[in-house]
Amino acid sequence: MENSGSLFAAFLNSHDDEKWQAVIDTLLPVIHEVDRRATQIWLSFYPLALLRALQEADDVLALIQKLRLKGSYLLVEQIDASHHFLYGHRYWAAVKEAVTAFALSAAAPKSLELAAQIQDVADAVAKKIQVDATLLTGITAVAFMTLQQVGIEEFQAASGEIHISKKVASKTPEQVLRQRAHDPGQGFFGFLHANLKHYKITFNENVEDACFPLISTQHLTTGAATDKRDYHTQDPRCIVGEGPIPVECRSAACGTCWVGILGGNANVSRVADLEYHRIKEFGYLDSEERKPVIRLACMTQAEGPVSIVIPPWNGVFGKYLRLHKEQQARSAYGKD
Ligand code: FES
Structure with missing residues (x-):
């Protein structure tokens, strides 16, 4: 039993x-x-x-x-x-x-x-x-x-x-939400050129200094690459000197740089056709939304503070899983 x-x-x-x-x-x-x-x-x-x-x-x-x-x-x-x-x-x-x-x-x-x-x-x-x-x-x-x-x-x-x-x-949850939306102003990244508008991108809300500056029109991965701290030791997918977001192609071809948009979604660029199709192809998300929860950081720009989550892995499995499912459905049908 x-x-x-x-x-x-x-x-x-x-x-x-x-x-x-x-x-x-x-x-x-x-x-x-x-x-x-x-x-x-x-x-x-x-x-x-x-x-x-x-x-x-x-x-x-x-x-x-x-x-x-x-x-x-x-x-x-x-x-x-x-x-x-x-x-x-x-x-x-x-x-x-x-x-x-x-x-x-x-x-x-x-x-x-x-x-x-x-x-x-x-x-x-x-x-x-x-x-x-x-x-x-x-x-x-x-x-x-x-x-x-x-x-x-x-x-x-x-x-x-x-x-x-x-x-x-x-x-409190209210404090977390306030911090996600908070724009610390130009002084926060005082080492940057004062004439360029830059925004705070947080990549781990649980760690105080887990953030990097992003200049208007830059992609998230470009901003991340200005952070020269060591991330390779914690996550071997991170390239030394390229910041906390793992990258390979920087052109929506490899799927390495996927991230979740936790806060500041209104501040990120809309998904263009290439990114939209690739996210599905990689298998990360199947959504018709143009501002979905999952993005490719090498294709995403921001015009305000954003809080992201970096997953601890990446892969290319969308097509495989779709074919696998179709095959299973065919064999189940064949058994009936
Ligand atoms: S780095 Fe390859 S898809 Fe973004």
Whole structure:
């Protein structure tokens, strides 16, 4: 007889990326503004279909090479850390504990809808730790998806530690939102030419000096390259002297420079046709929006402060996953 954990795993596994997108769309209105884009970005950073393709591959190393996967693309390597850019990350220990208990519970859930189950767990945690539920819904959805990708044993075994300092953790959501929109003025980057308009691009909201200046009309990767600090040691994809955003081609051809736009979306340029098609081709996002949550930094300009998130990996897998899905549909059809 199946236990409750495996029944819940089977239920979770009935959700693919499209169903997850529908779940997040349902939840978005009840996710606090501070985490609305962050939750959508996180979902794009960790696509389920890619994990499934790797799990089903006869020769996984060959597939990794074929899809040009670089960096940390597996959630199992970063169960506690992948969501560091969500405000709700600070409540991770409580959320992880509640999601684990929910997954292992023998009690029947109140609803058979995943969105409703996520909301119920978020509400229960909110009541327990006395925090507004809107701050917990995004991180609870992330916890459910993480559980689906890594399995209950790995999920439960993760320490639950958070990856932000006490100072960052003490900020209110309003403070975070204010800082995202804040233009520090020309004096902030006093070493730059005073006559040129420049903007602050933040690439890690949890680290005080994780920002670089961007001159009007420059692309994000050009601005990032003015930051000569060492990023290669933390992320080997970063080229020494080229700043915190990994780059290769600088022409929308390789997919290395994808980023999430966390704040200041009104300040970034619209997606031109080339970038729009490439984002889909790489597999990062399938959206008709011209100001989507995922951008190629080498194609994106800004006219104001922007806060970005740099994913810890990159690849080119959109076409492969599409063909893989079509092939699976054909074989399923052939079996009927
Ligand atoms: S650096 Fe290659 S796509 Fe941007």
